[in-house]
Amino acid sequence: MTFAPNMTERLARARADLRMGVPVVLLSEGPSGAVVMAAETTDTARLTDLRQLGGAPVLAITSWRAETLRARAYDGDLARVILPADVGLAWVRGIADPADDLCQPMKGPLRTEREGDADLHRAAIALAKAARLLPAALVLEVPDAAAFAARNDLTSLPASAAVNTAFSPLNEVISARLPLEVSEAGRLHIFRPEDGSEEHYAVEIGSPDRQEPVLSRLHSACFTGDLLGSLKCDCGPQLRGALAQMGAEGAGVLLYLNQEGRGIGLANKMRAYSLQDQGFDTVEANHRLGFEDDERDFRIGAAILQSMGFSKVRLMTNNPAKVARMESCHLTVTERVPLKVGENRHNHHYLATKAAKSGHLL
Numbered sequence: 001m002t003f004a005p006n007m008t009e010r011l012a013r014a015r016a017d018l019r020m021g022v023p024v025v026l027l028s029e030g031p032s033g034a035v036v037m038a039a040e041t042t043d044t045a046r047l048t049d050l051r052q053l054g055g056a057p058v059l060a061i062t063s064w065r066a067e068t069l070r071a072r073a074y075d076g077d078l079a080r081v082i083l084p085a086d087v088g089l090a091w092v093r094g095i096a097d098p099a100d101d102l103c104q105p106m107k108g109p110l111r112t113e114r115e116g117d118a119d120l121h122r123a124a125i126a127l128a129k130a131a132r133l134l135p136a137a138l139v140l141e142v143p144d145a146a147a148f149a150a151r152n153d154l155t156s157l158p159a160s161a162a163v164n165t166a167f168s169p170l171n172e173v174i175s176a177r178l179p180l181e182v183s184e185a186g187r188l189h190i191f192r193p194e195d196g197s198e199e200h201y202a203v204e205i206g207s208p209d210r211q212e213p214v215l216s217r218l219h220s221a222c223f224t225g226d227l228l229g230s231l232k233c234d235c236g237p238q239l240r241g242a243l244a245q246m247g248a249e250g251a252g253v254l255l256y257l258n259q260e261g262r263g264i265g266l267a268n269k270m271r272a273y274s275l276q277d278q279g280f281d282t283v284e285a286n287h288r289l290g291f292e293d294d295e296r297d298f299r300i301g302a303a304i305l306q307s308m309g310f311s312k313v314r315l316m317t318n319n320p321a322k323v324a325r326m327e328s329c330h331l332t333v334t335e336r337v338p339l340k341v342g343e344n345r346h347n348h349h350y351l352a353t354k355a356a357k358s359g360h361l362l
C-alpha cells in the first residue's frame with residue numbers, strides 16, 4: 001500500500017510523538033519489543049499506565065549521565081536504571097535532568113540492569129536525542145509489542161531503524177536573490193531533508209567558480225549568538241565576519257546549519273548554560289546532560305556543498321575536526337582559513353575550553 005508511511009516517515013512520527021509525550025513502540029527481532037516514553041515529556045498519567053502494564057520499567061540514560069549519577073553502566077554507552085516501585089515523575093525527571101544535581105545530590109544509590117541486551121534502550125535514547133529532548137527514556141518490554149502498538153494506536157518501528165539511521169538526502173526547495181549588506185550579489189538557497197528534520201540554508205555570495213576551491217563557512221545555528229548578540233560565545237562575530245570576507249572577496253558560500261547547540265537543540269543548550277552558571281565548562285555541561293560534547297552531523301554540510309556543485313573548499317574554521325569531517329565526506333579542503341573574531345571577557349573561558357578539550361586552534 002503506497003499510502004502507508006515508510007520507515008523514514010515512521011521515524012519522523014516517532015520523534016514528534018516523543019516530543020508531545022506520546023509513547024512509541026520499538027520492536028526487536030521476533031514478537032517482543034518495548035513501550036518507550038521520553039523522560040522529559042511523559043506525564044504522571046502515562047507513567048501510571050506504564051506501571052499498570054506490569055513488568056519492570058527501566059530508565060535508560062547514557063553512560064555520561066550515569067557517570068555523574070554514579071550508576072554502573074553495564075551496557076557500555078548506556079545504563080538501564082531500575083525504576084524503584086515507590087517513585088514518581090519527579091524522580092524520573094531528577095535522573096534525566098541534571099538541573100538540581102548540586103542542590104539534591106543524593107539521587108542514589110541507583111540499581112542498574114546487567115542481564116539481557118540493551119538494543120531497545122539504545123534505540124530509545126537515539127530517538128530522544130533525535131527529538132532534541134534530554135537523552136533519557138522510560139522503557140518497558142512487552143511481549144506482543146506490534147499488537148500492543150496497534151491496540152493503542154501508537155507509532156511502532158524496528159529498534160534498528162532508530163539506531164542505524166541512514167544519512168537522509170536533502171533537496172533544494174527554492175533559491176532566490178537576496179541582496180545583503182556585504183554583497184548585493186547574494187542568493188539564499190533552502191534545503192529540505194527527506195527525513196522530516198530541520199531545513200538548512202546556503203547563502204551564496206557572487207557566482208563562485210565550481211571548478212575552483214570556494215571560500216566557505218559551515219555555521220551551526222546559534223540563536224543566542226547570531227541573533228541576540230550573546231557574549232557567551234563567538235558565533236555572531238564569526239557569522240558576520242565570514243559573510244564580510246566573502247563579500248570582500250566577491251564570492252563564497254555560507255551554510256547555515258540548523259544544528260543549534262552543537263546538535264542538542266536550543267532548550268538543551270539553555271540547560272547547558274544553566275549548568276555553566278553552576279561552574280561547569282561547555283564540555284562538562286554537555287556530558288552532565290548525557291550528551292557527547294558535539295552531536296552535530298557534518299555530512300549535511302558536505303552534501304549541500306556537493307549538491308551545489310562544489311568539490312573543493314577553503315574552509316573558514318578554527319575547528320580541525322570540521323576539516324577532517326569534510327575530507328572524510330570527499331570534499332577537498334585546500335586551505336583552512338582561520339576565523340578568530342569576537343573574543344570578550346565572557347567567552348574567554350569558553351574559547352579556552354574548546355581549545356583545550358575540543359582541539360580548536362587559538
Ligand SMILES: Nc1nc2c(ncn2[C@@H]2O[C@H](COP(=O)(O)OP(=O)(O)OP(=O)(O)O)[C@@H](O)[C@H]2O)c(=O)[nH]1
Pocket residue numbers: 218219220221222223233234235238259260261262263264269272273282286316317318319322339354360
Ligand atoms: N551545547 C552547547 N552548544 C554551544 C555552546 N556555545 C555555543 N554552542 C553552539 O555551538 C555551535 C557553534 O560551535 P563552535 O564550537 O563555536 O564552532 P565550530 O563550528 O565547532 O568551530 P568554528 O568553525 O571554529 O567556529 C552553535 O551551534 C552554538 O549554538 C555551549 O556552551 N553548549
Ligand SMILES: [Zn+2]
Pocket residue numbers: 222224225226233234235236
Ligand atoms: Zn554561539
